[in-house]
Amino acid sequence: MINDSGGVFETTTGRGWGVFSVELLIESIIFGVLLGCFYCAVSIGLSVAFGLIDVPHIAHPAFLVLAAYCVYILNDTWGIDPLLAGVLITPLFFLFGIVVYRLYHAMFEKRGSDAAVRGIAFFFGVAFIIEVLIILQFGVDQRSVTAPYIGKSWRILEMRIPIRQIVAFVVAVSLTLALTLYLSRTFTGRAIRAVAQDEGALRLLGADPIRIKTWAFGLATAILGIAGALLIVVAPVEPTLDRAYIGRTFCVVVMAGLGSMSGTLVAAIILGVAESVVLTSFGASWAPAISFSLLLAVLAVRPQGLFGR
Amino acid sequence: MRGNDVAFAFGAMLFVAAAALTTFLVGNEYPFFAGYVILQYIVLAVAWTILGGYAGYVNFGASAFFGVGVYTSVFLAKAFGAPLLVQIAVAAAVGGFLGFAVGLLTLRMKGIFFSIATIAVTIIIDTFIVNWKYVGGAAGIQVVRPPTMAPFESYVKMLFVVQAILVVIAVATARYIQNSRIGRGLQALRDDELAAECSGVPTLKLKLLACVISGALMAAAGAPSPMYLQYAIPVAAFDLNYSVSALAMSLIGGTSHWLGPVLGAVLLGVTQQWLTVNISSAANVLLLGVMLVVFVVAAPRGIIGLFVRKKSEKTP
Incomplete structure (x- = not known):
């Protein structure tokens, strides 16, 4: 086992086209797939909140970073394993999500079309407040967690794959699978998808769409507990990290086609591979633009996404 | 209307004259250093209102246009030594052109999609400038004042x-738009885009126009910034x-009246300057976020709405 100390992209910093080889391409694609699965884990909550129940949840990445900092506190104070800490904070985030949705619904959804504009501004403001509160509490320095699987890597053939990436990969895939099964097999899960398709019909059947939406938004926020743990396991976090993830999460959700869970996984892998390949060939300074360019391209060419309803 | 126009022109001239006069009467530089920032925010807020307020398209890309203004100046100063x-x-001009391009690409999108697209534009342009070594790249560039x-x-x-x-230009433009067919068209498409289109309002054209004007004003607001900061x-x-x-x-x-963004910018700008000096710059950013959330929740029509509610409710 070899120690590694950097972030997500430690093996893929700019090498220029000159030394670009097939092995490097394969390596960057493998890294891209791992990275993509991680992106899927951080986006899947938004896929429910924005994709299924139409909440313009720009604060999603800010909630994600907030979760990462909660995990950091638990890990730093009591030495709790970051993934366990992520699971521990999910109930808290579930309640948080319910409160936020209830507030959003009462203030904006009920008031009709003009309110939608202000709903967007509302979430933007909330994201901003969370960011500043984190800065006031922790400063702008990067924070990271400690765990046995962080800082080591496996050597497979010629490649060095950090174990933290593999941990993130496994958790992300299980999370996506679990959520897909939940939405297709359980009663409540199907209700959530029904509310996405036709709210009025659901109301006629005697169900309360608002209760189901509240549950769905709570669930979407609860998932962020685990996603936030992955975020800080994969790389150190800083308060303004949410800005980069606005691009990544919305890119994934829009590319997937709103509300498609399996589509979310495919779209996330496409984004991960694109980022990884561009990073290998052009260098890290182009990284922030990739997700946003992909997002713009999807919006311009195929706004309904790859697997759109 | 005519009498109003004269009064407005007179007020505008008085404002510029007063601004110029104080620069000779007050010796200390600091009030102008702080005042500049507040004026800059007035231009930005008024420009934002033209698209975001009148037309209801929530633009998160003000920093894209502002930054393009900043870097147009940097490029011109470095390449040609162009005057201010x-x-x-x-x-x-560049901001207006960018507004046109961004508008063509994004204005067919609705609501949140438009907003996200404008953030995307900001980050993409930012990334290009970071990788453009001629204007300093990520490390920035020193600018020498003439x-x-x-x-x-x-x-x-x-x-x-x-x-x-610039404030006078921005306010005059916003006021003109508000009182003209353009403003009425924008307000119609904000309330119901489909209905507006059906009644013959050229919605896309009007949105593009609003985006161009708003972009040009925001870029203009950013243009003097390199000289101001010397960096x-x-x-x-x-x-x-x-x-x-x-x-x-x-x-x-x-957002219903041009006076709204002016009031908002003055109020928040002054408070922010005070907070930055007396507490910290993080505190003023926090205030901004909290005020935004409080107002969109509790006073949807803003400060203006608190005063002119009765009047606006009479007109359908």
């Missing part, structure tokens, strides 16, 4: 007056804080 007025004029021009004692005081003139760096020029500020000041002041 040329920098501002070209920046406005010698101060004749009537003014210092460069900052001159920039203060220049920004005051330009992408992290600061494309700071998302400009987007939040423009949006928050406009929504807090009220």
Whole structure:
């Protein structure tokens, strides 16, 4: 086992086209797939909140970073394993999500079309407040967690794959699978998808769409507990990290086609591979633009996404 | 209407004259250093209102246009040693062109999609500037001020007056749009785009026009910034804080009237300057976020709405 100390992209910093080889391409694609699965884990909550129940949840990445900092506190104070800490904070985030949705619904959804504009501004403001509160509490320095699987890597053939990436990969895939099964097999899960398709019909059947939406938004926020743990396991976090993830999460959700869970996984892998390949060939300074360019391209060419309803 | 126009023109001239006069009466530079920032926010907020308020398209890309203004100036100053007025004029043209391009690409999108697309544009342009070595790249670039021009004692005081003139231009433009067919068309498409289109309002054309004008004004607001700071760096020029500020000041002041963003920018700008000096710059950013959330929840029509509610409810 070899120690590694950097972030997500430690093996893929700019090498220029000159030394670009097939092995490097394969390596960057493998890294891209791992990275993509991680992106899927951080986006899947938004896929429910924005994709299924139409909440313009720009604060999603800010909630994600907030979760990462909660995990950091638990890990730093009591030495709790970051993934366990992520699971521990999910109930808290579930309640948080319910409160936020209830507030959003009462203030904006009920008031009709003009309110939608202000709903967007509302979430933007909330994201901003969370960011500043984190800065006031922790400063702008990067924070990271400690765990046995962080800082080591496996050597497979010629490649060095950090174990933290593999941990993130496994958790992300299980999370996506679990959520897909939940939405297709359980009663409540199907209700959530029904509310996405036709709210009025659901109301006629005697169900309360608002209760189901509240549950769905709570669930979407609860998932962020685990996603936030992955975020800080994969790389150190800083308060303004949410800005980069606005691009990544919305890119994934829009590319997937709103509300498609399996589509979310495919779209996330496409984004991960694109980022990884561009990073290998052009260098890290182009990284922030990739997700946003992909997002713009999807919006311009195929706004309904790859697997759109 | 005519009498109103005369009164407005008179008020505008009085405002610029007063701004110019104080630069000779007050010796200390600091009030102008702080005042410049407030004036800059007025331009940004008024420009934001033209698209975001009248047409209801929530633009998160104010920092994109501001940053483009900043870097147009940097490029012109470095390549040709262009004077300030040329920098501002070209920046406005570039900002208008960018507004046209962004509008074509994004204005067919609705609601949240448009908003996200404008953030995307900001980050993409930011990334290009970071990778453009000629204008300093990620590390930023030092800008040397030309010698101060004749009537003014210092460069900052001159920039203060220049920004005051930009405020007048922005407010006059917004006021003209609001009272003209353009403004009525924009308001119609904000309330119901489909209905507006059906009644013969050329919605896409009007939205594009609003986007071009708004973009040009925002870029113009950013153009004097390199000379003001004597420095330009992408992290600061494309700071998302400009987007939040423009949006928050406009929504807090009220978006139905040009006076709204002016009030919002003055109120928040002054408070922010005070907080930055007395507490910390993080505190003023926090205030911005909290005020934004409080106002969109509790006073949807902003400060203006608190006063003119009765009047606006009478007109259908």
